[in-house]
Amino acid sequence: FLSHLLLRFEVILLVGEQVITPNVVVAGDGSGDYRTVGEAVEAAPKKSSERYIIRIKAGVYRENVEVVKGKTNIMFLGDGRATTIITGNRSVADGFTTFKSATVAVVGEGFLARDITFENTAGHAKHQAVALRVGSDLSAFYRCDILAYQDTLYVHSNRQFFINCLVAGTVDFIFGNAAAVLQDCDIHARLPGPGQKNMITAQGRKDPNQNTGISEISDVVHSAGWHVWDADFALATLYYAEFENSGPGANTTARVDWEGYKVIGDESEVVGFTADNFIAGGSWLRPTTFPFSLGL
Secondary structure, eight states: EEGGSOOOOOOOOOOOOOOOOOOEOTTSSOSSSSSSSHHHHHHHHHHHHSSHHHHEOOEEEEOOEEOOOOOOSSSEEOTTTEEEEEEEEOOOOOOOOGGGSSSOOOOOOOOEEEOOOOEEESSSOOOOOOOOOOTTTEEESOOOOOOOOOOEEESSEEEEESOOEEESSSEEEEEEEEEEEHHHSEEEEEEOTTTTOOEEEEEEOOOTTTTOOOOOOOTTTTTTTOOSTTTTTTTTTTOOOEEEEOSOOOOOOOOOOTTTTEEEEOGGGGGGSSHHHSOOOGGTTTGGGGOBOOOO
């Protein structure tokens, strides 16, 4: 994926706020159609070609939710990222796999979420504990907070887009094998546990021919920029790049000297990582009604 902070964007397409009428309402106090998010998802139609909107009223929903492959074109619409919170605490330390630790996991194609917090409160001592796992193709997230410690946001697979979101964590807290673009997002490194280092991203590419990749900028990035994962594993085959970064952590003079790391100076080398090219955003982002930028 590519952080929006990596690029110098010149054109922003803003889609005006629209009144959205939900299909069903979730409210923990019983004032809606369902009390839990999971119940609303279970009742949603299968393989829907129309957008199915689940409004989640303000409240803290302590549950683990999965939008399975057959549940397509579902949208979670919260009352605000500070007030609509889906939270869990599954972790590897408590016997779950990283994959199964997610508080919310979405696989069904065309998933959208707006104005919601996805959270895993397991803490740094519990190691891998995912807040949000996304394997939904053509999925998008707008004004969402994604909060945990290790492995916060699992961008598992397919094409994904995040706009005006906050992602916070400690170790490898944005990771996976998706083609994902983050635009105008805040990426916060939280205080790690004893003996831990902050690793903001961890790329899970398995095939050198795949176009997925991870790069970003942060004002807390160490001067070396990048850190080995396991001795010299993949140092000769990886691809990490930076382009026109700014801020205290942007100086590349002391960066690692790996064969696969480069500083891009020519815009022509970067256009392949824009939302238009990297995730074919021009063909599907506009109907989301979320703001986005397609190019440099």
